[in-house]
Amino acid sequence: MVTRPGGDVVTAAGTAEPIWGVLDQVMDPEVPALSVVELGIVRDVEVDDEGRVTVAVTPTYSGCPAMRVIERDIVAALGAAGWPEVTVRTVFSPAWTTDWIGEAARAKLAAYGIAPPPPADVIRDGESPDLVPLRRREPRVRCPYCGSSATTERSEFGPTVCKAVMFCEHCRQPFERFKAI
Amino acid sequence: MASTAHPAKRKGEPGAVPALDPALRAALVQYLLRLGDDRLVLGHRLSEWCGHAPILEEDIALANIALDLIGEATLFLRLAGETEGAGRDEDALAYLREAIDYRNVLLVELPRGDFAVTIVRHFLFGVAAYYQLEGLTRSTHPALAGIAAKALKETRYHVRHAGEWLLKLGDGTAESHGRAQAALDDLWRYTGEMFLTDAVDEILVGAGLVPDLAPLEAPWRAQVTDVVRRATLRVPESGYMQRGGRVGRHTEHLGHLLAEMQILQRSNPGATW
Structure with missing residues (x-):
C-alpha cells in the first residue's frame, strides 16, 4: 500500500x-x-x-x-x-528455480530451439542425498526440432551455465536443454 | 568479480544483515573470507583449464564450474566487506589482499596438476562444500542462508560432475586408474583442514550463524568412500594432515596464483573495462 x-x-x-x-x-x-x-x-x-x-x-x-x-x-x-x-x-532467497518458468514460457523455449527444463529435483529435509548416482534417471527430453524422444545428453554444462548440451539421434541435430535447478 | 562501473544502483536485501556485536562480527568476517577465498582460489585454478581441457565439452564444463565458484565467491566476499564495514568491496578483497590475508584451505591452492588431480580435488572439496552449505542454509543470518541455498544447488551439479569423472577415471584404463589413485594419495593429507574448527567457528556456532564442521566429516567420509570404492580405487590411510590456510600460512603456490590474478588491479589501480 x-x-x-x-x-x-x-x-x-x-x-x-x-x-x-x-x-x-x-x-x-x-x-x-x-x-x-x-x-x-x-x-x-x-x-x-x-x-x-x-x-x-x-x-x-x-x-x-x-x-x-x-x-x-x-x-x-x-x-x-x-x-x-x-x-x-x-535477492537470493528463495533461490531461483526453473520450476518458476510457466507453461506458456516453456512452449516459447521449445519453439526457440531450447528444450524446457524437467521439474527440479528437491531434497527433502533429513533425506540423505545421492550425490553421485550410479545410474541417473533423466526424464525423456524431446528434441525441440523434430519432437523425437531418442535424445542423449552430451554434456551437463553447455554454452551458458543454465543449459546442457543434448543430441537428437533421430534428426542428428545437437540442441540445448534448460537444466533443472 | 566485476570491475565495470554500473548504472544501476545496488542495495542489499533489507534486514538481511542482522546487527551483531563486535566479536561476533569480526568472527563472521573471517568465516565469510574462508568461504569466499576457498571458492575464489579453486575457481581460478579451474579457469586455468580453459583452452587446455582434454575434450571440448570438458573445457566448457570446467569453465562453467569456475564461473559458478567465482560467482559464489563474489557473494560471500561482498557480504564479508559489508559485515566488516571498512569500505572494502568484493573486488578490493579479491585483488588487493596479500597471500597471508587469504583464508582458503591449502587443498584448493595446490597446482591444478593433471586432469585426475583436478577431478579428485574438486570431488573431495565439493562433497565437503555440499555439507557445509547445507548446514548454512539453516543459518540465523538471512543473507548468509540465502547465498548458501543458491550455492548448494550449484554444488550438487559440481559434485555429480566430478564424481562421474572419478568413476570413469578409476574404473577406466590402467593409466587413468593409476593417475586417479596417485591424485587421491597425494591430496588426502590436505582434506583434514576442511573440518578443522577454531575460535571463529566456536563463537559463530554458538550464535546459530554457522554449522559445526566437525560432525560433517563422517558423512563426507561416507560419501567419498562410497564413490572411491565404486571407482575401484582405495581410500588412503589418514595420517598427518596439513593445515595453515585458515590462518594465512599458505604454500608457495598461492602467491604465484595471486600474482597472476591480481596483476591488472595492482599495476593499474581502479582500472575498469
Whole structure:
C-alpha cells in the first residue's frame, strides 16, 4: 500500500502493474525467447509516491554473467517508459528455480530451439542425498526440432551455465536443454 | 568479480544483515573470507583449464564450474566487506589482499596438476562444500542462508560432475586408474583442514550463524568412500594432515596464483573495462 501525501490510498499492485508490463518486454540476453518476467527472475516491483521504482531480481546462477546486462536493460527500459529513478535490488532467497518458468514460457523455449527444463529435483529435509548416482534417471527430453524422444545428453554444462548440451539421434541435430535447478 | 562501473544502483536485501556485536562480527568476517577465498582460489585454478581441457565439452564444463565458484565467491566476499564495514568491496578483497590475508584451505591452492588431480580435488572439496552449505542454509543470518541455498544447488551439479569423472577415471584404463589413485594419495593429507574448527567457528556456532564442521566429516567420509570404492580405487590411510590456510600460512603456490590474478588491479589501480 502506498499512502499519497494528500491522504488518498492506492494499492502498490495497481501502480506497479504497468511496470510489470514494461519488464515483460525486457528479454533475457542469453535466452532472448523469454522475458525476465517469464524467466521468473523478477521477484518484486515497488514504486513509491515519488515514482521511484525498486525492482527485486534474483540471479539464475550466482556466477551468471548476464546479471549486469539484465540490470542495465531493466533500468534502460523503465527509463524509456517514464520511470527515470530505478533501483535494482538483488535477492537470493528463495533461490531461483526453473520450476518458476510457466507453461506458456516453456512452449516459447521449445519453439526457440531450447528444450524446457524437467521439474527440479528437491531434497527433502533429513533425506540423505545421492550425490553421485550410479545410474541417473533423466526424464525423456524431446528434441525441440523434430519432437523425437531418442535424445542423449552430451554434456551437463553447455554454452551458458543454465543449459546442457543434448543430441537428437533421430534428426542428428545437437540442441540445448534448460537444466533443472 | 566485476570491475565495470554500473548504472544501476545496488542495495542489499533489507534486514538481511542482522546487527551483531563486535566479536561476533569480526568472527563472521573471517568465516565469510574462508568461504569466499576457498571458492575464489579453486575457481581460478579451474579457469586455468580453459583452452587446455582434454575434450571440448570438458573445457566448457570446467569453465562453467569456475564461473559458478567465482560467482559464489563474489557473494560471500561482498557480504564479508559489508559485515566488516571498512569500505572494502568484493573486488578490493579479491585483488588487493596479500597471500597471508587469504583464508582458503591449502587443498584448493595446490597446482591444478593433471586432469585426475583436478577431478579428485574438486570431488573431495565439493562433497565437503555440499555439507557445509547445507548446514548454512539453516543459518540465523538471512543473507548468509540465502547465498548458501543458491550455492548448494550449484554444488550438487559440481559434485555429480566430478564424481562421474572419478568413476570413469578409476574404473577406466590402467593409466587413468593409476593417475586417479596417485591424485587421491597425494591430496588426502590436505582434506583434514576442511573440518578443522577454531575460535571463529566456536563463537559463530554458538550464535546459530554457522554449522559445526566437525560432525560433517563422517558423512563426507561416507560419501567419498562410497564413490572411491565404486571407482575401484582405495581410500588412503589418514595420517598427518596439513593445515595453515585458515590462518594465512599458505604454500608457495598461492602467491604465484595471486600474482597472476591480481596483476591488472595492482599495476593499474581502479582500472575498469
